[in-house]
Amino acid sequence: MLKLFSSHHVASRFKNRSSHKLARRAFLSTLTDTVVALPILRKPLIPGFYMPLYVKDPKVLAALQESKKGQAPCAGAFLMKDDKDPSTASSSSSFETVNILDKLKGKDLLNKIHQVGTLAQVHTVRVFLFSSLPFMIQNIYNPFHMCPFFLCLQDKPYHKDDKVIIKATYSEVISMLRDVLGTTSLWKDQVQTYTQACSLHICLLLWEHLQAIQRVESLPFWFNLSLYINCETELFFFLCQTGKIICLSGPPGVGKTSIARSVARALGRKFFRLAVGGLSDSSEIKGGRGVYIGAAPGKMVQCLKEVGTENPLVLLDEIDKVGKNTRRDPEGALLELLDPQQNAHFLDYFLNVPIDLSKVLFVCTANDTDKISDPLLDRMEVIELAGYTADEKMQISRDYLVKTVQRKCGIKPEQVDVSEAALLSLIENYCREAGVRNLQKQIEKIFRKIALKLVRQQASSEEAMADLKSSGEGSIEMLHEYLRLADVLQVFEYAVGGVPTSEKSRAVAENFMIDESNLADYVGKPVFLGEKIYEQTPLGVVMGLAWTSMGGSTLYIETTFVVKAKVMKESAEIAHTVARRVMFDKDPKNLFFSNSKLHLHVPEGATPKDGPSAGCTMITSLLSLAMKKPVRKDLAMTGEVTLTGRILKIGGLKEKTMAARRSQVKVIIFPEANRRDFEDLEESIKEGLDVHFVDEYEQIFELAFGYDH
Ligand SMILES: Nc1ncnc2c1ncn2[C@@H]1O[C@H](COP(=O)(O)OP(=O)(O)OP(=O)(O)O)[C@@H](O)[C@H]1O
Numbered sequence: 001m002l003k004l005f006s007s008h009h010v011a012s013r014f015k016n017r018s019s020h021k022l023a024r025r026a027f028l029s030t031l032t033d034t035v036v037a038l039p040i041l042r043k044p045l046i047p048g049f050y051m052p053l054y055v056k057d058p059k060v061l062a063a064l065q066e067s068k069k070g071q072a073p074c075a076g077a078f079l080m081k082d083d084k085d086p087s088t089a090s091s092s093s094s095f096e097t098v099n100i101l102d103k104l105k106g107k108d109l110l111n112k113i114h115q116v117g118t119l120a121q122v123h124t125v126r127v128f129l130f131s132s133l134p135f136m137i138q139n140i141y142n143p144f145h146m147c148p149f150f151l152c153l154q155d156k157p158y159h160k161d162d163k164v165i166i167k168a169t170y171s172e173v174i175s176m177l178r179d180v181l182g183t184t185s186l187w188k189d190q191v192q193t194y195t196q197a198c199s200l201h202i203c204l205l206l207w208e209h210l211q212a213i214q215r216v217e218s219l220p221f222w223f224n225l226s227l228y229i230n231c232e233t234e235l236f237f238f239l240c241q242t243g244k245i246i247c248l249s250g251p252p253g254v255g256k257t258s259i260a261r262s263v264a265r266a267l268g269r270k271f272f273r274l275a276v277g278g279l280s281d282s283s284e285i286k287g288g289r290g291v292y293i294g295a296a297p298g299k300m301v302q303c304l305k306e307v308g309t310e311n312p313l314v315l316l317d318e319i320d321k322v323g324k325n326t327r328r329d330p331e332g333a334l335l336e337l338l339d340p341q342q343n344a345h346f347l348d349y350f351l352n353v354p355i356d357l358s359k360v361l362f363v364c365t366a367n368d369t370d371k372i373s374d375p376l377l378d379r380m381e382v383i384e385l386a387g388y389t390a391d392e393k394m395q396i397s398r399d400y401l402v403k404t405v406q407r408k409c410g411i412k413p414e415q416v417d418v419s420e421a422a423l424l425s426l427i428e429n430y431c432r433e434a435g436v437r438n439l440q441k442q443i444e445k446i447f448r449k450i451a452l453k454l455v456r457q458q459a460s461s462e463e464a465m466a467d468l469k470s471s472g473e474g475s476i477e478m479l480h481e482y483l484r485l486a487d488v489l490q491v492f493e494y495a496v497g498g499v500p501t502s503e504k505s506r507a508v509a510e511n512f513m514i515d516e517s518n519l520a521d522y523v524g525k526p527v528f529l530g531e532k533i534y535e536q537t538p539l540g541v542v543m544g545l546a547w548t549s550m551g552g553s554t555l556y557i558e559t560t561f562v563v564k565a566k567v568m569k570e571s572a573e574i575a576h577t578v579a580r581r582v583m584f585d586k587d588p589k590n591l592f593f594s595n596s597k598l599h600l601h602v603p604e605g606a607t608p609k610d611g612p613s614a615g616c617t618m619i620t621s622l623l624s625l626a627m628k629k630p631v632r633k634d635l636a637m638t639g640e641v642t643l644t645g646r647i648l649k650i651g652g653l654k655e656k657t658m659a660a661r662r663s664q665v666k667v668i669i670f671p672e673a674n675r676r677d678f679e680d681l682e683e684s685i686k687e688g689l690d691v692h693f694v695d696e697y698e699q700i701f702e703l704a705f706g707y708d709h
Pocket residue numbers: 250251252253254255256257258259365366367396400401435436437440
C-alpha cells in the first residue's frame with residue numbers, strides 16, 4: 001500500500017494537476033530525504049490548510065533555518081497521540097507545541113506522535129506552515145529531531161464510475177454540515193466542543209485511507225457517529241441541567257446498571273453504586289447523630305470520600321424497593337438527596353455540616369416504577385428499557401457474553417466452539433427472562449466445566465503421571481488427591497477472576513464443540529418445555545397474556561362449576577358482571593349465570609392473578625363455559641375491561657407479544673389504545689402474528705367465538 005518515494009517520485013505525483021499547484025510541485029521537487037519533525041497538539045494539520053506555530057526552541061529554529069538553505073524549507077507536522085501527557089502539559093495551545101521538543105527526544109518523541117502526519121512548507125521562521133501532502137514518519141534522530149526517512153502516501157487511482165459516488169457523498173456531507181450549523185444556539189457550543197474530539201479521530205482515520213473513494217465513503221459514517229455521540233451526551237447534559245434525575249426502568253438483567261456505568265465513563269465521571277433496595281432507615285443516607293453509640297456518617301459522605309470528586313455519577317440502585325413500612329423515613333432522606341433545591345446544602349447528621357451535592361449526577365434504577373412513591377417519581381425522568389428479543393439475546397451472547405466468559409476462564413477462542421443452535425436452546429429452554437443475567441450464568445457454567453476438564457487433563461497428563469511414576473505404591477490415592485485439589489483451585493481461581501489453567505495445560509488441551517446434542521452435559525436438562533398446556537383450550541379456558549417485573553408470560557384463565565361459590569377479587573367480579581350482561585344480550589334464554597356457582601382459577605403461581613389486564617380473558621373464559629363453546633385455536637388476549645365493556649390500554653406489550661410467540665400463539669387481541677406500541681415493535685417480533693385491536697368487548701366476542709371449526 002505504501003511506497004518509498006525519492007523526491008523525484010513525489011514530484012511526479014502532481015504531474016497532471018492544474019497549474020495553481022505548480023508552486024507546490026516546485027517545492028516537492030527540491031525536497032531531500034530529511035525534514036524536521038514538529039509535534040503539534042489537539043488538531044492535525046490537514047493537507048491544503050495553513051497553521052501558525054510559535055517556535056521557542058533555538059535548536060529547532062536553527063534546524064528550520066538550516067532547512068531553508070538550498071532547498072524549499074519544510075517540516076513534518078505530526079499530531080501528538082495524547083496531549084494530556086504531563087510531559088507536554090505546559091503547552092497550552094496548539095501553536096506552542098514545539099516547546100515540547102525540549103522534553104522529548106528521539107524515540108520518546110516517535111512513540112508519542114501519530115506516524116501519519118503532513119509534509120508542510122515553512123513560510124516564515126516564526127513559523128507559518130502550509131501543508132502539502134500526508135506522509136508517514138519512519139525514524140527520528142537526535143539532537144535536531146530530523147526525520148531521516150519518511151514515506152509519502154500516494155492516493156491510489158480511482159475508477160471513473162466512482163466519481164458519481166464521490167460527488168453524491170460530497171453533497172450528503174455538505175448537507176450534514178448544514179444540519180450541524182443549524183443546531184439551536186443553546187446546543188451549538190457544546191456540539192462544537194464534543195465534535196472537536198470526534199473530528200480529530202475522523203481526520204486521522206480518513207488520512208490513512210489511500211483511496212479517495214474509501215475516504216469519501218467513510219465521511220458520512222463518521223459525521224453521523226459524531227453527531228450521534230454528541231446528541232446522546234447532549235441529552236444527558238440537557239436532562240441533568242432543565243434538574244431531572246434519570247430513572248432507568250425495566251426488568252432485571254436488561255443492562256440498567258451497565259448503562260449507568262457507561263454513561264459515567266462517557267462523561268468522564270467517577271461511578272458509585274448505592275444500593276437503596278431494602279433501605280429502612282434515613283440515617284443510612286443522612287448519617288447517625290453523633291450523640292448515639294455507633295453513629296457513623298451517611299452513605300453520601302462515604303461515597304464522596306471514596307470517589308474523591310464532587311461530581312461523581314451516583315447510581316441509586318433498586319429505588320422501587322426502598323422500605324416503606326417504617327417510621328424512620330428513608331424516602332424523606334432520598335427526597336432531600338434528589339431535590340435540586342435542597343441538595344446543595346445536604347446535611348449529614350454525623351458531620352453536622354452542609355455538603356454540596358448539586359454537582360452529583362444521580363441516576364436511579366427500578367424494576368417497576370408503579371412501586372415508587374409519587375413525590376420521588378415526580379423528580380425523575382423515566383427511561384423505559386424493554387426486555388430483549390430472542391434475536392437480541394442471540395447477538396449479545398454470541399458477540400459479548402461467550403467471548404467475555406471465555407476470556408475470563410483463560411480459554412482460547414479456538415479451544416471452544418459454542419454453536420448457534422446451542423445458544424438458541426439456552427435462550428429458549430433454559431432461561432426465559434427479559435434480560436440476559438441467567439443466560440450469562442448458563443454460559444459461565446459451560447466454560448467453567450470446560451476449564452475444569454482442561455485442568456483435569458493437565459493433572460492426569462503431566463505432573464500427576466510423573467508423580468505416579470516416581471512414587472510407586474500409594475500413588476493412585478495421590479492422583480485422586482491432586483485432582484480434587486485441581487478442582488478446588490480451579491473453582492477458587494475462577495471465583496476471584498483469575499485464569500484457572502496454565503499456558504502449559506492449554507497447549508495440550510483438546511478442542512470442545514458445544515451444540516444441542518451435548519448441551520445437557522454442561523447445563524443439565526432444559527428447565528422450560530413450552531408454556532402451552534392445551535393444544536385446543538377446553539370449555540371455560542382462555543389464554544391471557546401477563547406482564548410482570550420479570551418480563552412477559554402467558555397464562556390460562558379457567559372457569560368451572562363449584563358446589564359453593566368462592567369470593568372473587570375485584571377484576572373477576574367485574575368480569576362476571578360484564579359476562580352476564582353480554583350473555584343476556586346475546587342469548588336472554590341462557591340462564592347459566594343465574595343458576596351456577598363458579599370457580600375462576602389462574603394456574604401457574606408466578607403470575608399476578610388479579611392483574612386488571614386479565615379482565616377480557618376472564619370474561620371470555622366465563623362465556624365459554626356459559627355457551628359450552630371453546631374459543632378459537634391458538635388465540636391469546638389481554639386488556640383491562642370497564643363495567644360498560646370498554647377495553648383499556650395495557651402495559652408490557654412487547655414482553656407479552658414475545659411470550660405469546662413462545663407459546664405458538666397465532667392470533668392475539670390487544671386494546672386499540674396499544675396499536676401504536678405494537679407498530680413500533682421490530683418486524684422479527686411481529687412477523688407471522690394475526691393481531692386484532694379492539695376497544696369494545698363485543699369485538700372480542702366475535703373474534704373468540706365467531707369461528708367455524
Ligand atoms: N446489551 C447487553 N450487552 C451485553 N451484556 C449485557 C447487555 N445487557 C445486559 N448485559 C449483561 O447482563 C448482566 C446484567 O446487567 P445489569 O446488571 O446491567 O442489569 P440490570 O438491568 O441493572 O439488572 P437488575 O435490575 O437486576 O439490577 C451484566 O453482566 C451485563 O453485562
